[in-house]
Amino acid sequence: MTGRTVPAIAVCVTSLAFFAMASPSIRLGARGTSMNGTTYIADFDSLGEVTRITFEDAYKGMGIEAVFGPIGWVYGRAELAGVRFFNAGGGALVVFPTAGLDVLVEPQFHWRVLPYLWGGGHYNGYWGNQGTADPRFQPPVGEKINSLYEFRVGIGLEYRLSKRVNLYAEIQTLDYLSVLAPSAVRGFPQHWLFDAFGLPRADIGFRYDFGAR
Numbered sequence: 001m002t003g004r005t006v007p008a009i010a011v012c013v014t015s016l017a018f019f020a021m022a023s024p025s026i027r028l029g030a031r032g033t034s035m036n037g038t039t040y041i042a043d044f045d046s047l048g049e050v051t052r053i054t055f056e057d058a059y060k061g062m063g064i065e066a067v068f069g070p071i072g073w074v075y076g077r078a079e080l081a082g083v084r085f086f087n088a089g090g091g092a093l094v095v096f097p098t099a100g101l102d103v104l105v106e107p108q109f110h111w112r113v114l115p116y117l118w119g120g121g122h123y124n125g126y127w128g129n130q131g132t133a134d135p136r137f138q139p140p141v142g143e144k145i146n147s148l149y150e151f152r153v154g155i156g157l158e159y160r161l162s163k164r165v166n167l168y169a170e171i172q173t174l175d176y177l178s179v180l181a182p183s184a185v186r187g188f189p190q191h192w193l194f195d196a197f198g199l200p201r202a203d204i205g206f207r208y209d210f211g212a213r
Helices: 005-019
Strands: 025-035 039-045 048-056 059-071 074-086 091-095 101-105 113-126 146-160 165-182 189-209
Touching: 025 074, 025 165, 039 189, 048 165, 059 091
Parallel strands: none
Antiparallel strands: 025 059, 025 189, 039 048, 059 074, 074 091, 074 101, 101 113, 113 146, 146 165, 165 189
């Protein structure tokens, strides 16, 4: 066996492992969530806070999700519904809370304990004019479309309890949010960019695999 044959075999095996299509499945899961960051814009006067626009509210909650795939090592995930109890008070019942999609990158190994990466987000693009002072339809000068988006990245660890049931834990390590919101003091919309590094969100739950063999 020559020195050139070994790399060639390694590349071939790696490529086959990556592009191999595992048995397709749909996994439904339930999870508990702790969202640890609050994202908002507030305006103040001499008497204190005048107005506040909250984009992300810290909460504890429960939810259900659907995971489908895989294609290679990639799965898609959508959050279906949940209930949230906000740290500041009150609560919410949410259905399809984000119109985006998460992607899970899971090595296709039959390990009982399996680490994976995940990331996703959602995007909204607005154009035109409704004749009102709606910041969604007031893009920056020189632009035709006003883009609002969120991007999130995290890591996870899955434990195979049985052929069909997996326990998992996840943490989010990055949250990037771009919004356009009005300023009550200045009276015109402004772009606001929020970056969160660390542990803005943590989840723990289980998934039931309807396609497992």
